[in-house]
Amino acid sequence: MENASIAKILEEYAKYLEINNEDFFRVRAYNAAVRSLLGLDFNIAEKLKSGEDLPKIKGVGKNILSHIEEIVNFGTFQELEDIKSNTPEILIVMNKIPGVGAKKAYKIYKELRVNSLGELEYACIENRLAMLEGFGEKSQNKILKNIEYVKLSMQRRLLADAGETAEKIRRFFESLNYVEKFEIAGSYRRKLETVKDLDLVIVGQEGSSVLEKISNENFFDEIKRGGEKLISAVLDGMQVDLRCFDKSEFYSALHHFTGSKAHHEQLRGIAKSKGLKINEYCIFQGDKRIEVNSEEEIYKILGLKYVPPEMREGIFEFRDDIDFSNLISEKDIKGIFHIHTNYSDGSMGLQDILDYCKSKNYKYAGISDHSRSAFYAGGLKDEELLEQIEKIDAINAENSEFFIFKGIESDILPDGSLDYSDDVLQNLDFVIASVHSGFNMTKPEMTERIVRAVNNPYTKILGHPTGRLLLSREGYDVDVYEIIRQCCRNNVAIELNCNPYRLDIDWRYLQVLVKEGGKVILCPDAHSKKGFEDIKYGVFMARKGGLPPDCVLNTLDKKEMTAYLLGNF
């Protein structure tokens, strides 16, 4: 069982504790343990089963550990099952309505005896909610409206989609002469793979009531009410929170609203232990206000290394074995692998790809169309692949300063074999092995299937290792730790697929891979010219996982990459 699966179950328990109005610190203890589990670089279930001593895990004491043991053995634990069977589902559902927390949900349930959102809606229409103590007409209207949001699901969206709205906002704010400074903070700035809302930190020109002016600009689709320092607006169906600060407060505010909550909780604890207090305005030492002129300064004052926004998730950033100053960046990428051409379902020809890559100053490309089992994607038959190989050889012969590696994205067949005979495969420089069908296998079966493919001497890269599609499909059930170990053992690089829907392997696993001495390759899985641009999302994720350039395969130059593919690097 994966640590993330255990974490998910503990997180669910925390949610149930919260909705049952249990001690706030108890809830927090569970959430802290969840973060701790996500940051581990060993598999707890395996350690427990092997009988080895489990190292001390921060935030996991006697109680939570016994829950974990139960989860590992039975997939759940008794207290969770008990609380679930004693907690009406509607409480959890109501808690999703903005403005309805644990206490209100409980009160509504107890007094109005509603069992579904529909019944709550009806109770609002009948004016019964407004009659409850602590509620009034305004609360009722707000809840009625927010039920709609829950129904339409003010859902999270992909980082790339949020980016379009964010850039629209950026362009608009740049055009406002009464806005002196602004930045988009929140999970968007942290480059989380999905984003719920956008948080803006704004400094207006002196004397201007900037939020009021913005409200009058007619830019947002809707302005919800707000105060002098905060207004909430809606654009493209996304909630946008705008917060206004004095110039001297900008970096404290930017830092604060970049989050994450988990990062700040830990940071404030550290501040407190040093006799400091940190909030969104500045840092205090007793009553003395310490001016802050950059985010770097904040960490310096706290005696910490600077943590880039991507890493502020409360998971890896307080470890001392990660060098935040040496994270991968886009300029380190020397070449691009996993490109589809018009031989299968891509839109570009070989020459287009060559021209594009040269214009971006890449030194090499790796072509890998779909394999013959992928009928739906026009997978290449043996003779088509051999023809493509010949064409690439001809192009390479004419180009001295750029090189195309010949490859294929081979389906991993249900028995773990690749899609072509060795006679065909031996003509290639590399194989990306990927699962594209037959997702409904048991975990041991799927793991064995992939392990077999990884052990095939022709496999050089494992494509999108879990097959997840963000916001629409969970990955297939597979032992990711075992897969990582096997890849490392066989010198197979693990793809971090940069398509915004995939971003697979999940960045939370990257430290495991680093510790095992493995390599990641950032691949856009490009089917068109635009697809190449997705590389940036992969770089964001790699940074979130704390990856240095030397763990990323496509930072190698052409000569090194050739040696690697030949097994000589």
Add this chain to the structure above:
DNA sequence: GCCGTTTTCGGCCCGACTGTTTTCAGTCG
């Protein structure tokens, strides 16, 4: 529920906004 070089008990991060209430609890980020 976890933690500890002042502590094995008593802490545990901080502030804005809202709505309902006459001084504050609940929610959110």
